[in-house]
Amino acid sequence: MPAPLPFIARSAPLTLNRAxxxxxxxxxxxxxxxxxxxxxxxxSLSSERFNDATRLSQMGxxxxxxxxxxxxxxxxxxxxxxxxxxxQGPWRLSALGRQSASIVAGASGxxxxxxxxxxxxxxxxxxxxxxxxYRGFSGLGLALARRWGEASLGSQGWQGQxxxxxxxxxxxxxxxxxxxARYQTSSQSYAFDLQGLRVQDTLRFPFQxxxxxxxWGLLAQAELGWCQxxxxxxxxxxxGENLGQLRWRQMPQEWLQLSTQTQSYDEDGYLIYKPMLxxxxxxxxxxxxxxxxxxxxxxxxxxxxxxxxRLIRLQGYGPLLPELGMDWxxxxxxxxxxxxxxxxxxxxxxxxxxxxLRLQGTHWQMALGGDRPxxxxxxxxxxxxxxxxx
Numbered sequence: 037m038p039a040p041l042p043f044i045a046r047s048a049p050l051t052l053n054r055a056x057x058x059x060x061x062x063x064x065x066x067x068x069x070x071x072x073x074x075x076x077x078x079x080s081l082s083s084e085r086f087n088d089a090t091r092l093s094q095m096g097x098x099x100x101x102x103x104x105x106x107x108x109x110x111x112x113x114x115x116x117x118x119x120x121x122x123x124q125g126p127w128r129l130s131a132l133g134r135q136s137a138s139i140v141a142g143a144s145g146x147x148x149x150x151x152x153x154x155x156x157x158x159x160x161x162x163x164x165x166x167x168x169x170y171r172g173f174s175g176l177g178l179a180l181a182r183r184w185g186e187a188s189l190g191s192q193g194w195q196g197q198x199x200x201x202x203x204x205x206x207x208x209x210x211x212x213x214x215x216x217a218r219y220q221t222s223s224q225s226y227a228f229d230l231q232g233l234r235v236q237d238t239l240r241f242p243f244q245x246x247x248x249x250x251x252w253g254l255l256a257q258a259e260l261g262w263c264q265x266x267x268x269x270x271x272x273x274x275x276g277e278n279l280g281q282l283r284w285r286q287m288p289q290e291w292l293q294l295s296t297q298t299q300s301y302d303e304d305g306y307l308i309y310k311p312m313l314x315x316x317x318x319x320x321x322x323x324x325x326x327x328x329x330x331x332x333x334x335x336x337x338x339x340x341x342x343x344x345x346r347l348i349r350l351q352g353y354g355p356l357l358p359e360l361g362m363d364w365x366x367x368x369x370x371x372x373x374x375x376x377x378x379x380x381x382x383x384x385x386x387x388x389x390x391x392x393l394r395l396q397g398t399h400w401q402m403a404l405g406g407d408r409p410x411x412x413x414x415x416x417x418x419x420x421x422x423x424x425x426x
Contacts, residue, residue: 137172177203251284270336287322
């Protein structure tokens with residue numbers, strides 16, 4: 037794997053001036069709706085980054101990063117969003133910009149990549165299984181959401197929400213590599229049997245035709261939950277994200293197959309190989325499923341505070357990603373009263389080893405977390421939201 041999350045590192049940043057123009061159009065078109073039921077304006081920014089195999093500071097640098105993969109499948113992801121929303125009763129209309137990228141790669145293939153990067157020969161015969169799946173996109177768009185029911189912790193009933201996002205895509209990427217590799221000490225050589233797919237808007241090849249510089253995506257986010265009142269109230273909900281398709285007409289695509297007996301290193305330390313390589317290019321209409329994310333959440337009041345458990349299932353990644361949290365009511369005095377702080381809590385993401393501080397105020401929310409301070413961090417979370425009712 038040449039560099040975890042190369043798409044996020046090298047893709048152009050979100051075109052914020054366009055996002056703001058869309059936001060002002062959104063405000064102008066929805067201001068008349070403020071009469072009648074409750075309305076409000078909100079602005080939110082969020083960023084969540086994680087990498088199993090290397091430090092976050094290595095992501096985006098030129099050249100191959102130092103890899104230290106975990107056993108089993110390794111996960112890396114980055115999710116960034118900026119959103120300006122207008123709420124009117126049960127409806128919400130938003131202008132948003134999104135960047136999303138994720139890699140799932142087996143430890144065996146990452147160990148092979150690390151050995152080749154360091155030009156280090158295994159001490160014995162070694163078999164490798166190579167599996168890597170990468171998906172990423174960025175885009176700007178509008179979202180329309182509708183919620184049903186007002187049930188929350190302490191009340192009883194159903195509650196649900198559905199949001200549709202229409203995105204104009206600026207970037208769309210996919211890479212798949214699967215196969216096997218073997219190192220033989222007797223001949224000091226590698227043998228590869230790999231198949232790969234590479235899809236990206238910036239791919240170039242001979243006789244390439246012009247293609248649209250933008251794609252389109254239609255994604256849905258849906259949630260359904262039940263809350264039970266009583267002495268110890270609780271709520272249970274299921275949420276699905278990134279349900280839908282991303283499309284790009286005449287997207288450049290490349291299929292490759294490599295089957296080769298590769299000699300080890302020459303006298304200068306370079307890997308020598310004689311590849312038997314076959315491949316083909318195409319520019320057909322391309323459809324991709326964004327990597328779906330499912331979250332089962334349970335929360336309830338306990339004698340120690342409000343407890344929360346989240347179990348997250350990321351499409352293409354086997355293990356569940358558990359998160360535990362506790363939060364408490366803030367004292368209505370002193371600095372917390374001055375800031376309008378209502379609740380505060382601590383949340384622990386077990387797989388990411390990330391501890392986050394969550395703060396909730398009268399009109400604002402904030403989260404800040406990581407697995408460790410400094411350049412050695414592999415997990416970071418930052419979010420800030422402000423809501424102004426009218």
